[in-house]
Amino acid sequence: MKKLFSLLIVFISLSVFSQESINFEKGTFKEILAKAKKEKKLVFMDAFAVWCGPCKLMEKNIFPLQAVKEYYNANFINARFDMEKGEGREIAAKYGVRSYPSFLFMNGDGEVVMNSYGYMGEQAFLAMAKEANNPKFRTASNKELFEKGESDPEFLLNMMRLYADSDYELAKKVSERYFNVKKNESFTKDEVGLLLYFTKSTTDPNYQIFTAKKNEIAALMSEEIYNQFDTNIKISKVLENSLDQKTGIINDDYFYKNAIPLVGKDEAETALNRMKVILYPNLGNFTEYEKAALKYYSNADNFDPEELLKAAWIFSEHVSNPTSLKKAEEWAEKSVMRSENPENTYILAKLYSKTGKKDNAKSYAEISKKLAESQGKDATLADKLLQNLK
Known part of the structure; x- marks a missing residue:
């Protein structure tokens, strides 16, 4: 009898223990989806990383709460995966998990119907x-619901965010319905941000909302910023059509012919050079990049030193013209004057070495090396430069 009583106590203890938190399934992702499909439930997935502080706080403070565990255990097939180990890596790649903790709700087919991230209260x-x-x-995927005309704002907002990265065109269509539904209401800053993100040309339905709500939007972001976005939207399609997809070269004549009537000569020239400094490094066309950067950054005081430093780095790697390198020195010097770090002092040292200023190059290479070593960073590049300067 005592033995039976002891076993009963153990059984009760185990039962209580198993209900101390959300009941997370132990199977593979495929098995969990199959179970959800069979039971006609959604999967709730806690996507975490072992080093993540907020993940640990959710596990300690929120998952064990009575109301939380009761609701999640009754309504979902719950799963937890470390996004940096095993199957978790594949899941992170498939669903674009970049923030921890991330919370994914998906149907039995593995389609995410809602997601969120970060620490939350009960x-x-x-x-x-x-x-x-x-x-x-x-009963239906969110894509099917959208195709059937679902217009609930919360549904549309969630779907818009879900597909913003993985299927931009779908998310854009969702945004157009969302903002049409909300057009007679006041927008929040977040909504304005989404409106701008999903507006790419003056022919977009969202652009009509953007112009109709000019005063309201300008009040949230300032008229100057509103006008800047308006300019970018107006010429984005022109920029796209100006680019030769085979050669990767922008047709300046075509661009100016079509952009100047929209935004004027000065704005058109600025926009063209801005596009070039973004595009040409990615295409490996550093000759055209050099020309565009010299024009775009001609008044360096108008730019953030870190943006100038990036341009200086590209010049240090790919440009040989002494006059151009001298300009890049000035850009790097602005960053160093703000605050010395291993990166900007190395870039400045490399530029000095390319323009024949050996003493200056050696001095800043030594500074870069010391800063890197003091901060536990790799000093290999600075050390190599010092060796070359001997």
Whole structure:
């Protein structure tokens, strides 16, 4: 009898222990999806990393709460995966998980119907689950619901965010319906940000919303910034059409012919050079990049020193013209004058070495090496430069 009583106590203890938190399944991702499909439930996935502080706080403070564990255990097939180990790596790549913790709700086919990230309190965590647990998501995918005309703003907002990275064109279509539904309401700053993100040309339906709400949007961001976005939108399509897809060269004549009537000569020239300094390094066309950067950064005081430093780095690697290198020195010097670090002092040293200023190059290479070593960073490049300067 005592033995039976002891076994009963153990059984009860194990039962209680198993309910101390959300009950996370132990199977593979494929098995978890199959179970969700069979039981006609959504999967709730806690996507975490072992080093993540907020992940640990969720596990310690939120998952064990009575209301939380009861709701999640009753309504979802719950799963946890370390995004940096085993299957977690594949899941992170497939679903674009970049922030921890990330919370994914998906149907049995593995389609995410809602996601969020970051530490949450009890009420927010429960509200998220209840929103995800909409019966519609168990009978149709969010794409199917959208195609059938679903126009609930919360649904559209969530879907917009879900597909912003993985399927921009779909997310853009969703945004157009969302902002059409909300056009007679006041926008938040976040909504304005989404509107701008999903507006690429003056023919976009979102652009009509953008212009109709000019005063409201300008009040949130300033009229100057509004006008800058307006300019970018107006000429974005022109820039796209100006680029020869085979050669990777922008047709200046075509661009100016079509952009100047839209934004004027000065704005058109600035926009063209801005596009070139973004595009040409990625295409490996450093000859054209050099020309564009010298024009675009001609008044260096108008630019952030870190942006100038990036240009200086590219010049130090790919440019040989002494006059151009002298200009790059000035850009790097602005960054160094703000605050010395291993990177900007090395770039400046390398530029000095290319323009024949050996003493200056040696001095800044030594500074770069010392800073790198004191900060536990790699000093190999600075050390190699010092060897070459001997």
